């Protein structure tokens with residue numbers, strides 16, 4: 146009997162260790178791969194920008210998010226509310242940076258550009274009058290971001306309508322406004338300065354040539370569920 150109890154204890158300890166390892170590995174965020182080469186969006190966004198933006202900037206948000214979450218877990222375990230509150234800006238900044246860029250890479254495609262089709266196009270016409278008007282409104286809101294931030298096309302679940310919004314820094318759209326992100330334009334200088342210098346409007350004008358409307362449509366379908 147004692148032998149069986151010992152076995153059960155060892156088994157439980159081993160299971161607990163395995164679960165902890167699984168939990169730890171699940172909680173680590175990783176840099177997502179791009180489905181296209183760094184140079185694939187040229188001439189609209191050059192390879193140097195893409196390489197630095199993905200492998201350095203986005204990677205830094207991922208690393209810092211993992212570090213922040215570790216510290217947050219420790220603060221939670223200790224019941225240290227002051228430390229938890231102090232970590233929230235870092236969580237918002239690095240978590241937002243990871244969320245935003247993960248969406249951004251999929252919003253872009255070397256086969257992008259043109260116009261959306263089907264339900265997305267119908268929703269754009271209903272909510273903005275025309276595709277052209279939506280582009281103009283989103284471009285204006287995005288160019289007008291003061292300092293660093295993002296322009297967004299989002300879905301408002303309550304009304305079933307598309308909305309345009311701008312967010313400062315890395316504030317994530319859904320966490321900040323409730324809108325579900327469909328299309329984001331990164332207007333941090335790291336996204337365009339090496340190619341467009343200080344002329345943000347030229348970058349915003351060019352990016353429409355590499356927008357994957359297929360991805361935006363898929364996001365709308367998911368958002369409506």
Ligand SMILES: [Fe+2]
Pocket residue numbers: 198202246331333335336
């Ligand atoms: Fe960025």
